[in-house]
Amino acid sequence: MLASLLSPMVLAFLLGIAAARLKSDLKFPEGLYTSLTIYLLVAIGMKGGYKLSLATFDEVIYPAIGAVSLCCIIPLWTYGLMRKVGKFSVADAAALAAHYGSVSAVTFSAALAFHENLKIEVEGFMPSMLAMMEIPAILIGITLARINSDSVVEQTPVKEVARELLAGKSSLLLMGFLVIGFLAGKGGWEQVSPLFDVPFKGILTLFLLEAGLVAGRKLSDLKKGGVFLLAFGIIFPIIHATIGISLGQLAGLGMGGATVLGILAASASYIAAPAACRVALPGANPSYYLTSALAITFPFNIIVGIPIYHQIAEMIYH
Amino acid sequence: MLASLLSPMVLAFLLGIAAARLKSDLKFPEGLYTSLTIYLLVAIGMKGGYKLSLATFDEVIYPAIGAVSLCCIIPLWTYGLMRKVGKFSVADAAALAAHYGSVSAVTFSAALAFHENLKIEVEGFMPSMLAMMEIPAILIGITLARINSDSVVEQTPVKEVARELLAGKSSLLLMGFLVIGFLAGKGGWEQVSPLFDVPFKGILTLFLLEAGLVAGRKLSDLKKGGVFLLAFGIIFPIIHATIGISLGQLAGLGMGGATVLGILAASASYIAAPAACRVALPGANPSYYLTSALAITFPFNIIVGIPIYHQIAEMIYH
Amino acid sequence: MLASLLSPMVLAFLLGIAAARLKSDLKFPEGLYTSLTIYLLVAIGMKGGYKLSLATFDEVIYPAIGAVSLCCIIPLWTYGLMRKVGKFSVADAAALAAHYGSVSAVTFSAALAFHENLKIEVEGFMPSMLAMMEIPAILIGITLARINSDSVVEQTPVKEVARELLAGKSSLLLMGFLVIGFLAGKGGWEQVSPLFDVPFKGILTLFLLEAGLVAGRKLSDLKKGGVFLLAFGIIFPIIHATIGISLGQLAGLGMGGATVLGILAASASYIAAPAACRVALPGANPSYYLTSALAITFPFNIIVGIPIYHQIAEMIYH
Amino acid sequence: MTQAYLLTIIGEEVLENVIEKDIMALGAKGFTVSKVTGRSQSSVRDNPWDGENIRIEIITSEEICLKIVQHLKDKYLERYPMITFFHPVTVLRMQHFY
Amino acid sequence: MTQAYLLTIIGEEVLENVIEKDIMALGAKGFTVSKVTGRSQSSVRDNPWDGENIRIEIITSEEICLKIVQHLKDKYLERYPMITFFHPVTVLRMQHFY
Amino acid sequence: MTQAYLLTIIGEEVLENVIEKDIMALGAKGFTVSKVTGRSQSSVRDNPWDGENIRIEIITSEEICLKIVQHLKDKYLERYPMITFFHPVTVLRMQHFY
Numbered sequence A, B, C: 001m002l003a004s005l006l007s008p009m010v011l012a013f014l015l016g017i018a019a020a021r022l023k024s025d026l027k028f029p030e031g032l033y034t035s036l037t038i039y040l041l042v043a044i045g046m047k048g049g050y051k052l053s054l055a056t057f058d059e060v061i062y063p064a065i066g067a068v069s070l071c072c073i074i075p076l077w078t079y080g081l082m083r084k085v086g087k088f089s090v091a092d093a094a095a096l097a098a099h100y101g102s103v104s105a106v107t108f109s110a111a112l113a114f115h116e117n118l119k120i121e122v123e124g125f126m127p128s129m130l131a132m133m134e135i136p137a138i139l140i141g142i143t144l145a146r147i148n149s150d151s152v153v154e155q156t157p158v159k160e161v162a163r164e165l166l167a168g169k170s171s172l173l174l175m176g177f178l179v180i181g182f183l184a185g186k187g188g189w190e191q192v193s194p195l196f197d198v199p200f201k202g203i204l205t206l207f208l209l210e211a212g213l214v215a216g217r218k219l220s221d222l223k224k225g226g227v228f229l230l231a232f233g234i235i236f237p238i239i240h241a242t243i244g245i246s247l248g249q250l251a252g253l254g255m256g257g258a259t260v261l262g263i264l265a266a267s268a269s270y271i272a273a274p275a276a277c278r279v280a281l282p283g284a285n286p287s288y289y290l291t292s293a294l295a296i297t298f299p300f301n302i303i304v305g306i307p308i309y310h311q312i313a314e315m316i317y318h
Numbered sequence D, E, F: 001m002t003q004a005y006l007l008t009i010i011g012e013e014v015l016e017n018v019i020e021k022d023i024m025a026l027g028a029k030g031f032t033v034s035k036v037t038g039r040s041q042s043s044v045r046d047n048p049w050d051g052e053n054i055r056i057e058i059i060t061s062e063e064i065c066l067k068i069v070q071h072l073k074d075k076y077l078e079r080y081p082m083i084t085f086f087h088p089v090t091v092l093r094m095q096h097f098y
């Protein structure tokens, strides 16, 4: 656990938070942020596709069913909880459901790096789970809002929203390069792995530095979210992770793979979901969903969540 | 041929085209596009210069004569054809001549990657051919316009245009790093090859993704160019490639090198030529030259042209 | 010495100068410049921190005392000289003192690359000297301006300026990643060294190309600085380097480490100092401090200074 | 030289495409876009996580300007962080703009 | 639709934060920022080494506009490369701006 | 505070240097440049392959403004995708601008 805290990735994230608190003038150029995002999605997709080409259908199908179930159920209970207990508006509850049902590619990457450092094997096809889990929850969240709101202002049909999500940059890169990695196979992978594999953790370190800068600035918004959101943003990921790990075990994944599935369940989206919600749920207040996803759940997962879920997996598997 | 279609480079290009057709919001930040361009030119130049330092004068001189002849003749007949058969205006014909006489560094890179994958040797000094072939055709195109147009509005003397082209970013980087690679030799190359050689194909993959995004958007302009331009943009590269390969054989190049020379002849410029034509031939309509260079010839070369030229070379050489 | 001139780094710098003189349209996108800067600072810091974790307190403490003394004394005599001999205003003299007392991370990187090429060992903890030497001189320069100027317009307390400097991006990244490298140790370093170590010299080559572009444009400002500044910008670095090398020997550094300490003393800041002076010393004219730091001392150090200081060190050590 | 109106819209980046489609449909002949960041009492739009803004500028006739403004008011202004304003400018080649 | 003022400030990037703090303290309700480069007889601000400029735009009432202008004049205009200018614009939702 | 003119030119990036040289030669004392993209019925200028646009802004006297406009009209407007427009603004430190 201490070893995990002392990884360059986590330390860079903490440095970013510290820099933001110190009001540092450190700022990543906007182009660099976007470039790093493109890199991470391409690299995850490409490697995952190549690894998927090495896996059998039987290995992949049960984890896939588990993954899709997770991201269909999580938004449902998140929505219910937010409405009943949290007293959030329909739009806000739906947006939170979309974010927590969807997944974070960066948390996923940090999870892979964590396991690599501990030399625990993770099934190579896990990036395909990441790709499958990104979009359904967002569609469910938006649909929940439409069903439950009498004043549906946004008329875009759900089908159109689905098309936009599939063509949205994060899923397009992830799924596109899954396919490319799959088709290009070993020969193709070897041509590009010096860029997409070897320096991956270094790039992730830079990205987490930037993520820390933003998370640190958002810490001052924590009070806007209130105690409820703070508790939710920490407790629910733990619950989701536990369910995810158990489902992963059921689906025949090894401990590493199951932990990563748990971490996917525990993570909240920060690229696809916010963009979709801005357009489809303008009535939802970004303070709620961005604060909880970015300033609570994301740092929690990166810093202490991942090691905790690893402990939970150890308990479940032994 | 299928192996070539399934390379990550070609697949990324196809993904870019698909993304554009799906109206994806994927967009490379402008700084990333420029950075990738700088990288490719520096990397090609540096490696070519180092390889040139290993070659003898005799090896290089005949291919060089062949290369320069190619890029002096191609614009002449292209201009004639465009005026006579295509009925284009002087400015449009001259701009097309400049583009097709000049060369594309990215097509060149794809050609190198193609040969590397097939483990066919290519003379290391070929980047110096790329550098030599970039500018002459553009100057010829612009001169043709001046000679043939009575209403020469643009008074900049050709000498000044030549200076600007030589100092233009693509030729400056390419030729500058050819010299640097030559002077720095093996010791210098080893210091920078981890950046300029090892991840090269990965960077090229990203660049072709971006190129695909633009080519895909331009597909809808195809009709503006008309059937003539479409036919020209496919047939002439094949003719130019065949001539280039034959000249390469005459000049003593191996099959790999001759194929690459053919591909250079077949390729159309998309960095230096458009910039120069905007300034020196404002009367030329970018829809024609950009559409044919970027939406017809470039994709054709990347996807099926290179393997076809390879087949032609096999026939010529065996 | 010739070998040093023919390194890709130095040649790229010269190419940049040439491009600027030829009025090339080559221009790095602003985001690329900032990204390269972030990379260099992170990479230097991270590697230095890791190497520091391998060193003993006794090895580091005397060089550290030497380094801090250097950057406290240099601004004092620079200020005196500028006022008395150069007849500069209080603000201009103070700004020059701040710049020459502080250090340049890029000159430092070039010095490391120079020694690596000659296979001369340099103590791995030298980046911590770089980090320590960045800020004190800037604070001293600003304080000198306040003490000596009756019309102190800028009321920001020095304490506030110090806080801003410490949280300023260059020192934050350098010191932050020193700590991260130190804490993450060998395991951490191995995770990120494919990005932060292996391609380092290639990145430095790109950065020096950009630096050359700016230095080349500034050459035309040389006359604004006058003969005095020209002489100062060349002679003082030599003096500072000699003192630095001697102090390094006294402090027990090997010849490589001492030379690098000398080079730090000889170098002038170009990230932290200009930014701080713009805010705290608006009365100082950037033509003076930027011209001398960027168009005189920086090129001098990169091109001929480093080999000269190496010769001086040879003399002192043998 | 003729009098025309310069209409400026500042709003969320994610809306760029829809707004552009709307204004062209309402009769604008062209537009210019730049990336901006911004802050107001209700929005922080200065980093890629929260999202950034775009500024769309349209030179057009008074009539089309008012039509676009009305459309923005109906469709976006109450629901998204967005502002819009306009003022007269002198242009050359008026046939270019309306 | 009401009349308001669009005040533009063009100055050094390094001053962005302090200027923003100042204008909010003087009563502005928001602002928009973009990166620009520039040149004048006394400044070259078109590369990251010399530093680049920012343009800050504020829509506000005439009164606050003049207050900010006065403040800029006192605090910055004589000491930094900076220019400022303003003109009236028509805005929607005036309560948004002052 | 004096009245001056803010002249805006939007055109192709590749022309940046020549236009800047021209306007300084015609008497402008400075200018500000930003990167923009744009579209019109005859141009798509929103990606680096087609090329992007720049916006050049010049604060100057009415006289020099009109001189520059005339020059643009003669030299560029009919041949390049380019628009230009101007309007009066209030400036401080008028000696700065003309």
Ligand SMILES: Nc1ncnc2c1ncn2[C@@H]1O[C@H](COP(=O)(O)O)[C@@H](O)[C@H]1O
Pocket: D010, D011, D037, D038, D039, D040, D041, D042, D043, D044, D045, D053, D080, D081, D082, D083, E028, E029, E030, E031, E032, E033, E057, E058, E059, E060, E096, E097
């Ligand atoms: N008073 C103002 N002056 C200039 N820009 C503003 C102002 N208020 C808002 N903006 C811009 O408009 C965007 C949306 O504003 P709002 O709808 O107030 O959240 C902000 O992010 C700013 O970029």
Ligand SMILES: Nc1ncnc2c1ncn2[C@@H]1O[C@H](COP(=O)(O)O)[C@@H](O)[C@H]1O
Pocket: E010, E011, E037, E038, E039, E040, E041, E042, E043, E044, E045, E053, E080, E081, E082, E083, F028, F029, F030, F031, F032, F033, F057, F058, F059, F060, F096, F097
């Ligand atoms: N006449 C002008 N027109 C437009 N922008 C100007 C003008 N003069 C100065 N600027 C801008 O204001 C910045 C500071 O100007 P200055 O205070 O004259 O050095 C310059 O870098 C330009 O971006």
Ligand SMILES: Nc1ncnc2c1ncn2[C@@H]1O[C@H](COP(=O)(O)O)[C@@H](O)[C@H]1O
Pocket: D028, D029, D030, D031, D032, D033, D057, D058, D059, D060, D096, D097, F010, F011, F037, F038, F039, F040, F041, F042, F043, F044, F045, F053, F080, F081, F082, F083
């Ligand atoms: N009506 C308009 N409103 C705002 N910007 C325009 C307009 N028309 C053209 N532009 C801008 O001016 C550039 C050149 O326009 P054009 O000469 O019409 O091709 C375009 O790419 C746009 O950036």
Ligand code: NA
Pocket: A074, A099, A100, A101, A102, A103, A264, A265, A266, A267, A268, A269
């Ligand atoms: Na989740």
Ligand code: NA
Pocket: B074, B099, B100, B101, B102, B103, B264, B265, B266, B267, B268, B269
């Ligand atoms: Na060609």
Ligand code: NA
Pocket: C074, C099, C100, C101, C102, C103, C264, C265, C266, C267, C268, C269
């Ligand atoms: Na120094």
